[in-house]
Amino acid sequence: MYDTRISRRAALLGAGAVAAWVSNPARAMLQAAAQLPVPAFVDGLVAKMTLAEKAGQLTLMPAAWSGGTATALNPATQGSSFDTQLDEVRQGSITGVFNGNGAEMARRMQTAAMTQSRLKIPLLFAADVIHGHRTIFPVPVGEAASFEPDLAERTARMASYEAAAAGIDWTFAPMVDIARDQRWGRTMEGAGEDVLLGNLIAEARVRGFQGKDLKANDAMLACAKHFAAYGAAEAGLDYSTVDVSERTLREVYLPPFKAALDAGVLSFMASFNEISGVPSTGNEWLMRKLLRDEWGFEGFVVSDYTGDMEMIDHGFAQDLREAAKLAFLAGVDMSMTSGFYRQHLPELVEAGEVPVARVDELVRKVLAMKARLGLFEDPFRRIDAKREKTRSRTKAATALSREAGRKSIVLLKNQGDLLPLPKSGKKIAIIGPFAAGQHDLNGPWVVYGDQANATDLASGVRAAVADKASVTVTPGSGVEEPLAGGIEAAVAAAQAADVVLLAIGESETMSGEAQSRAEIVMPAPQQALAEAVAATGKPIVVVLKNGRALALQGAVANAPAILVTWFLGTETGNAIADVLFGAYSPSARLPCSFPRSPGQQPYYYAHKQTGRPNPSDDKLEPYKAHYRGIPNKALYPFGHGLTYGVIEYTDLQAAPKLAWDGDLSVSVRVSNRGKRAAEEVVQLYIRDRVASVTRPVRELKAFRKLALAPGQSETVTFKLRRDLLLFIGRDDKPTVEPGTFDLWVAPSAEAEGVHTTFELVR
Structure with a gap:
C-alpha cells in the first residue's frame, strides 16, 4: 500500500527545497558539497595530469x-x-x-x-540497465502502472545486484521524462504522463540503483535522464524540437529530475532536444543556472550519445571545435561517444577560450565520483566473473520478475466477467503474432537479457491449465505483415475453441528510441485478424503487447475483455497467466491515457479546460472544444483499471475549509462488493477553480493502494495541506492562492468517484 502523504510534502518541483535554496544559497551549497566530498588526494592527482589526460577523464x-x-x-x-x-x-x-x-x-x-x-x-564502466540486466523486468511505463514505488525500487535494486557483479559501476537510468504524447516511442522508458507518479517512481528507482552505499559491490551510480523536457518533443517525434514556457517546464517536466536529485542521484544526462531554440547540450541556463546554482547539484552531467556533435546539425555550433566549446562551457561535464573533448579541449585551453580552472573543476568531480564508487580503494570491487554467474537469474530475481509482471498488467475491460478463466473445461485458442515464441518478450532497451530465458504466453498458459492439450496456438498474422493463409487458420482455431486469447500489439522494434509512430493504432494485418476472429462470435480476451498507450479500434476495442500487458520481461507468460486464471486479481492502473483516436495526441488528463468547454460528453455542441465526432475525453483515462472485485466509493468526509497553515482531513469509504479479493488504487484529485494562472481540470495529489477481501470495506484518509496546492505563478516561482477547490476521490482521472469542494482561506 502506498500513501503519498508519508513521503512527499509537495508534488510540484520540490517547492520547499527550491524555496530553501533561494532563501539561503550558501547553506544549500554547503549541504550539497557535504554530500559529495572531494578526497584530499584528488587535487594532487589533478596537478600531475596533462591537458590530454584531463580531457581523457x-x-x-x-x-x-x-x-x-x-x-x-x-x-x-x-x-x-x-x-x-x-x-x-x-x-x-x-x-x-x-x-x-x-x-x-x-x-x-x-x-x-x-x-x-x-x-x-581506475576506469568507470557504464551500461544501459533500463529495466533489468540478465533478469528482465517490465518496461518502466508498465512497472509504473503498478502504482507501487516500492516495487520500482526493488526491481532497480535487483538489477543493480546483477549488473554490478558484471563490473558495471553506472547505469543510464532512470529515465524520468514526462510523456504526454503517445506517438513518442520512449514513452516505454518512463513513468507516463503524471507529475506526481513520475516524481515517486524517479525517487524509488534512484534509491534502488544506488542502494545505501555507493561503494557496495551491488550498487551502481544512477543517472537521471534526459535533462530536460525530452518527452515534450513536438508531435511526439523523437529528437524533435521542444518549445514550452518556463512555467510548463517547471511545473511538468522538471519536477521528476528534482525528485531524483532529492533522492540522491549524482549524475544527469543532457537531452538531445533543444528548448526554445537552445539545444540542451549547449544550454547554460539549464545546466548551470538551474541545475547547479538554483538546485545545488554537485554531481556531473554527461552528454547523450553524440549530443555535442548534434549541435552542428541543430544549427547551433559551426563546427566540431565550437560544439565542444559550447557544450563544455554550458555545463556538460563529460562527452559521450563523439570524442570531442579529448580532441579539442587541450587546444581550447591553450587558446584561452576555455579556462583551465574549469577543466580542473570538472576533472575533480569525475575523480571524486570514482572515489565515491570505491574505485580508488579497489578498482576491481565490481569485477568478478564468478560473482557475475552466481548473481544472474537467481530464483529471487525470477520471482520478483513474475511479481512485477502481474502487478503491471492493467485490466481495461471485462464485460460479463469473462475473466478470470477457469483452469479446466475450456478449449483455449491463443491467436496472434505474440501467441508463442521466444521473441518480443523482454521489450525495448535490453542490452544483456536473452529472450531464450523468457517465458512466452503459450508456455505460461499451458503451465496454468489442467489439460495442456486444450490450448492451441495459431499466429494468424505477422506483426506488420499478413501471413499466407493466416486468417483462415485463425478463424478455424477460434471456431474450435471455447475462448480466444488474441495476442496482438507492438513488437519490440515499434517502441523505444527512434520509434515514434504517426498512427498509434493496431497494425493493419493484426486489425484484420481481430475482425475475422471476432466474426466467429467466440468470446475474446485481447492480450495487448505495447510500449505506449494505443488508440484501440473496431473488434479490438469491442472485445469483451482487454488486458494491457506491456512488455513484461523474463516472466511474461507466467505473469499473464496468473491474471488470466485468477491467481492474481489485476491491480495496475494506466500511467498514460488511451485516446479515442490517434488524432487526439497529445492527450493527457491534466489538460486545461479552455474558454469553450463542451458542457456534456453526451452531446457534442458546435463551437466548443472537441474534435469532430468525439468528446475531449480518453477512451481509457490515466488511473483507469479494473479488478476482479466490485469497488464502491461512499461516505466522503471533508471539512469545507482548509486553513492557510492547517491541514484538511479527507476520508472515503472504499468497499469491495464482489466475490473475489481485489486491490484498488484510491486516487485523490483536485482542481483550483480560479487562479491567476489557469489550472488543469484535475491534478493527482495523492493515492493509496489497498487490498480488500470480498465484502470488506476500509476507510481511506488523506491529509491535504497548502503546499500540495502550489502551482507555478506568473513570475515562474511556486505560489498558492486562496479560493475554491474541487476535490475528487476516484478510481481514475476522469471518473466521478465521490466529489466535494473546499475553500483555502488565509
Missing part, C-alpha cells in the same frame, strides 16, 4: 568489445578495436566505456589502467 566511449545488442541499440559510429581501446586506456585518453561485454572485458581493461597507464586512474 571527461571522455566516455562505447565499449569496443560489446555484444550485437549493444551495437544495434546505438547509432553507427567510427568503431575501434579492443586493442586500440586498450591503448587509449594506457594513454589515459578515456575515463571509461559503456555497454561492454561483462566482467572479463572489464577485468582486462581495468588491469591495463592500473598497471600500464601513467597515473593509474
Whole structure:
C-alpha cells in the first residue's frame, strides 16, 4: 500500500527545497558539497595530469568489445578495436566505456589502467540497465502502472545486484521524462504522463540503483535522464524540437529530475532536444543556472550519445571545435561517444577560450565520483566473473520478475466477467503474432537479457491449465505483415475453441528510441485478424503487447475483455497467466491515457479546460472544444483499471475549509462488493477553480493502494495541506492562492468517484 502523504510534502518541483535554496544559497551549497566530498588526494592527482589526460577523464566511449545488442541499440559510429581501446586506456585518453561485454572485458581493461597507464586512474564502466540486466523486468511505463514505488525500487535494486557483479559501476537510468504524447516511442522508458507518479517512481528507482552505499559491490551510480523536457518533443517525434514556457517546464517536466536529485542521484544526462531554440547540450541556463546554482547539484552531467556533435546539425555550433566549446562551457561535464573533448579541449585551453580552472573543476568531480564508487580503494570491487554467474537469474530475481509482471498488467475491460478463466473445461485458442515464441518478450532497451530465458504466453498458459492439450496456438498474422493463409487458420482455431486469447500489439522494434509512430493504432494485418476472429462470435480476451498507450479500434476495442500487458520481461507468460486464471486479481492502473483516436495526441488528463468547454460528453455542441465526432475525453483515462472485485466509493468526509497553515482531513469509504479479493488504487484529485494562472481540470495529489477481501470495506484518509496546492505563478516561482477547490476521490482521472469542494482561506 502506498500513501503519498508519508513521503512527499509537495508534488510540484520540490517547492520547499527550491524555496530553501533561494532563501539561503550558501547553506544549500554547503549541504550539497557535504554530500559529495572531494578526497584530499584528488587535487594532487589533478596537478600531475596533462591537458590530454584531463580531457581523457571527461571522455566516455562505447565499449569496443560489446555484444550485437549493444551495437544495434546505438547509432553507427567510427568503431575501434579492443586493442586500440586498450591503448587509449594506457594513454589515459578515456575515463571509461559503456555497454561492454561483462566482467572479463572489464577485468582486462581495468588491469591495463592500473598497471600500464601513467597515473593509474581506475576506469568507470557504464551500461544501459533500463529495466533489468540478465533478469528482465517490465518496461518502466508498465512497472509504473503498478502504482507501487516500492516495487520500482526493488526491481532497480535487483538489477543493480546483477549488473554490478558484471563490473558495471553506472547505469543510464532512470529515465524520468514526462510523456504526454503517445506517438513518442520512449514513452516505454518512463513513468507516463503524471507529475506526481513520475516524481515517486524517479525517487524509488534512484534509491534502488544506488542502494545505501555507493561503494557496495551491488550498487551502481544512477543517472537521471534526459535533462530536460525530452518527452515534450513536438508531435511526439523523437529528437524533435521542444518549445514550452518556463512555467510548463517547471511545473511538468522538471519536477521528476528534482525528485531524483532529492533522492540522491549524482549524475544527469543532457537531452538531445533543444528548448526554445537552445539545444540542451549547449544550454547554460539549464545546466548551470538551474541545475547547479538554483538546485545545488554537485554531481556531473554527461552528454547523450553524440549530443555535442548534434549541435552542428541543430544549427547551433559551426563546427566540431565550437560544439565542444559550447557544450563544455554550458555545463556538460563529460562527452559521450563523439570524442570531442579529448580532441579539442587541450587546444581550447591553450587558446584561452576555455579556462583551465574549469577543466580542473570538472576533472575533480569525475575523480571524486570514482572515489565515491570505491574505485580508488579497489578498482576491481565490481569485477568478478564468478560473482557475475552466481548473481544472474537467481530464483529471487525470477520471482520478483513474475511479481512485477502481474502487478503491471492493467485490466481495461471485462464485460460479463469473462475473466478470470477457469483452469479446466475450456478449449483455449491463443491467436496472434505474440501467441508463442521466444521473441518480443523482454521489450525495448535490453542490452544483456536473452529472450531464450523468457517465458512466452503459450508456455505460461499451458503451465496454468489442467489439460495442456486444450490450448492451441495459431499466429494468424505477422506483426506488420499478413501471413499466407493466416486468417483462415485463425478463424478455424477460434471456431474450435471455447475462448480466444488474441495476442496482438507492438513488437519490440515499434517502441523505444527512434520509434515514434504517426498512427498509434493496431497494425493493419493484426486489425484484420481481430475482425475475422471476432466474426466467429467466440468470446475474446485481447492480450495487448505495447510500449505506449494505443488508440484501440473496431473488434479490438469491442472485445469483451482487454488486458494491457506491456512488455513484461523474463516472466511474461507466467505473469499473464496468473491474471488470466485468477491467481492474481489485476491491480495496475494506466500511467498514460488511451485516446479515442490517434488524432487526439497529445492527450493527457491534466489538460486545461479552455474558454469553450463542451458542457456534456453526451452531446457534442458546435463551437466548443472537441474534435469532430468525439468528446475531449480518453477512451481509457490515466488511473483507469479494473479488478476482479466490485469497488464502491461512499461516505466522503471533508471539512469545507482548509486553513492557510492547517491541514484538511479527507476520508472515503472504499468497499469491495464482489466475490473475489481485489486491490484498488484510491486516487485523490483536485482542481483550483480560479487562479491567476489557469489550472488543469484535475491534478493527482495523492493515492493509496489497498487490498480488500470480498465484502470488506476500509476507510481511506488523506491529509491535504497548502503546499500540495502550489502551482507555478506568473513570475515562474511556486505560489498558492486562496479560493475554491474541487476535490475528487476516484478510481481514475476522469471518473466521478465521490466529489466535494473546499475553500483555502488565509
